[in-house]
Amino acid sequence: MDNIAEEQIIKFLEGQQKVLKEQQEEIGEIKNTLSKLVKQNQNNSSNNINKEGTQDHNDILQKSIKIANYTIEVNKSINQTREYLDTFFAKFPSKLKYEFVLGEKIKWQLYVLVVVLGIVITTSTITYNKYSDKNDYKLAWKALLEAQSNEDYKNKLINFLNEFKED
DSSP states (O other): OHHHHHHHHHHHHHHHHHHHHHHHHHHHHHHHHHHHHHHHHHHHHHHHHHHHHHHHHHHHHHHHHHHHHHHHHHHHHHHHHHHHHHHHHHTSOHHHHHHHHSOHHHHHHHHHHHHHHHHHHHHHHHHHHHHHHHTOHHHHHHHHHHHOOOHHHHHHHHHHHHHTOOO
16 A cells, blocks of 8 residues: 555656646746747837937937028028118118118207216216115214204113114
């Protein structure tokens, strides 16, 4: 009986060993498949990164081309305007051209501007001086001290000023 039990145990263990070998082979196949998938994923991700980089580069290039085209169009319109003004002013005699650009109208407007600015600056200065005189606290304290007839109270105010003096 012991032999039969030992044989059954040995057969059971051999079966378990076969199952273990099969499982190890399956695990090896799964590892190989996973490593292939990882390599493929890395290749795909690097390809995707390259595609995204190329797409971003193309977008920036398209924007730069649009800006360059806009700049060219603006330059063309400026040149056309310059040519139009040159032909427009070429029709006038030189004296009329001078008067058109720096005519008499500008001179009297400059005089008026200078007079108005002078009045504004003078008024602002006078107003500021009056404002600064009214808000000069040192003058106010001096006037307050001079108005005091009581010497003790005057000394108390002077000590107060010296104590809280701000320079």
